[in-house]
Amino acid sequence: MQKYRCTICNYVYDPVTGDPDGGVAAGTPFEKIPDSWVCPVCGAAKADFEKI
Amino acid sequence: MNPVEIKPKIYWVGVVDWGVRSFHGHTYTTQRGTTYNAYLIVDEKVALVDTVYGPFAAEMIERIRAVIDPVKIDYVIANHVEADHSGALPELMKLCPKAKVIGTEKCRDGLFKHYYQNWDFQTVKTGDKLSLGKRTLTFVEAPMIHWPDSMFTYCAEEELLMPNDAFGQHLASSVRFADQVDQCALWEEAKKYYANILWPLGSVIARKIDEVVKMNIAVSMIAPSHGLIWRANPMQVVQQYAGWAKQDPGAAAVIVYETMWRATEKMARKIAEGVTDAGVPVKLYNIAESDRTEVIADMLEAKGFLFGSSTHDNDMLPNIAGFLELVKGFKPKNRLSSAFGSYGWAGGAVKEMEGVLKEAGIELALPGISFKFLPDETEYQQCYSFGRSFGELLK
Secondary structure, eight states: OOOEEETTTOOEEOTTTOBGGGTBOTTOOGGGSOTTOBOTTTOOBGGGEEEO | OOOEEEETTEEEOOEEESSOOEETTTTEEOTTOEEEOOEEEESSSEEEEOOOOGGGHHHHHHHHHTTSOGGGOOEEEOSOOSHHHHTTHHHHHHHOTTOEEEEOHHHHHHHHHHHOOOOOEEEOOTTOEEEOSSOEEEEEEOTTSSSTTOEEEEEGGGTEEEEETTTOOOOOOSSOBGGGSOHHHHHHHHHHHIIIIIGGGHHHHHHHHHHHHHTTOOOSEEEESSSOBBOSSTHHHHHHHHHHHTOOOEEEEEEEEEOSSSHHHHHHHHHHHHHHHTTOOEEEEETTTSOHHHHHHHHHTEEEEEEEEOOBTTBOOHHHHHHHHHHHHHOOOSOEEEEEEEESSSOOHHHHHHHHHHHTTOEEOSOOEEEESSOOHHHHHHHHHHHHHHHHHHO
């Protein structure tokens, strides 16, 4: 599954692990994450992520 | 220096660091020194907003003591975990061990990872309020302005915004307000500060400014954690930040080069003549001799970047290499660039510089030029034309 990187702090969203602390279950593709989700490291918006 | 009452019963109790010339390690030159600003609010409850860099703890404590016994501090607001604002916390907390430390969750975790103390910590989120009696503080999380833990503290009754590192300047002064100092120095330092610290965070800054403007809060004073306090038209600096955050720079060029036996420098000077004759303002810096912090500030307002280097061991020279790494980190947008340089063997610097520029996502607007040893007349003309064409592209 496609990984995405936060362009602000370089955190990488890996769909395999998801972001359980941020309410995103493991296995969730980036596209299915709600727009209100923010980067768990720096709080940047979902729109600040890019495909890697 | 006595505490300075910036609003009724709200005191600046920070310190002036006249001597510092290198900040964040050696990433930022502070030619005019800096200040670490802390603010003491004396109400039915007493709150201290931020502290100062650790080596200055005693001076801050002395200044607090001139207003109130530190044991009476009920809350210490930690807007930001970074050492220049939290460094004095351990010393201060020895004097007011029951005080509650207030900050974001990331600030709590970060402070623990700095000082390994189990202070009574209250985490806050955007919109949370803390009543001090006549005054109430409101907190606004401001992640990545400029670290994940950052937050702003606002006091509605006094229309006072304390945004920590946002809107600061590294400028040591015996006065506390922005309208009391030389305006050229003030804005030069505000620009250097934005360029060198906040440039890559423009998208976050633009959104936060929108959010705060929509909150429709009155702001008659902005008291940052470094430098002077904005009280005359405080929104001016906010508008300035909104402008920088747009990344829509004007037609101006900055040429940054490094040279061995001055052939690349001669090219740079000829290129600058071409840019000038295109009617575009240009600045020329030999990066091995220049203040990086100042160069970056000039680049913030320039659409065009040209990089020059002699070829040394088939690559660019080390100072320009380091500088390009710095520029890459700023993620400049809406810029045009190219590269140039002299070589003696088979070349290499121009290709390497172009590689870094591509990696940085900066558009290469013209093919780079490189000449063997010293340029001849035709090659000088090519340098001039290169500069002129580049200048035309910026208009």
